[in-house]
Amino acid sequence: MERICPDCGETDLSKFGFRDGRGGLKYVCKVCENERSKKWLREHPAVNRARVAANRVKNTDRIREKEKEYSLQRRATERGRLDNRLKSSIAGTLRGYKNHKKWQELTGINAEELKKHLQKTIPPGYGWEDYVSGKLQLDHKTPICKFTYQTPDDDDFKKCWSLENMQLLAAFDNGAKGRRG
Ligand SMILES: [Zn+2]
Numbered sequence: 001m002e003r004i005c006p007d008c009g010e011t012d013l014s015k016f017g018f019r020d021g022r023g024g025l026k027y028v029c030k031v032c033e034n035e036r037s038k039k040w041l042r043e044h045p046a047v048n049r050a051r052v053a054a055n056r057v058k059n060t061d062r063i064r065e066k067e068k069e070y071s072l073q074r075r076a077t078e079r080g081r082l083d084n085r086l087k088s089s090i091a092g093t094l095r096g097y098k099n100h101k102k103w104q105e106l107t108g109i110n111a112e113e114l115k116k117h118l119q120k121t122i123p124p125g126y127g128w129e130d131y132v133s134g135k136l137q138l139d140h141k142t143p144i145c146k147f148t149y150q151t152p153d154d155d156d157f158k159k160c161w162s163l164e165n166m167q168l169l170a171a172f173d174n175g176a177k178g179r180r181g
Contacts, residue, residue: 001025007032079150086161087138090114095132106152107161114163121167131168139169 074080
């Protein structure tokens, strides 16, 4: 079999891809085939946009799937459920949705105290309203996963959920630091 790529004159058979289904080699070399499909997409921007959008949906689904998996893992342990409850009830209280009392009992810190402390940790360029809107998040300086408590009665619990260990951080930075457990 011989091939001469009509676009670039390539004759090395190993540079040609296989035809789907029908067997044998394609007429255009791999490099030029790639160029042709790029050119075609440039000439058909609507198709290109549709493909990009479809890929984005696929990726978003994958990310959502991962997050779901992660939160299920957390919910699978007593300790994970405790952490989740604390996080959401603290956020609910400080963002003004509902004044949850339980976390204040468990940590020994009251809402006003925590709010006052967190306000001092707001990164430059942000305000309290950014915490309310979710742009800032409650962050643990020493990550939750480094503590070994199982219940709120363990010493480690109070250290983890102490004023000194809590701060506000941009939601983006928090994510960039990786999963903090
Ligand atoms: Zn070629």
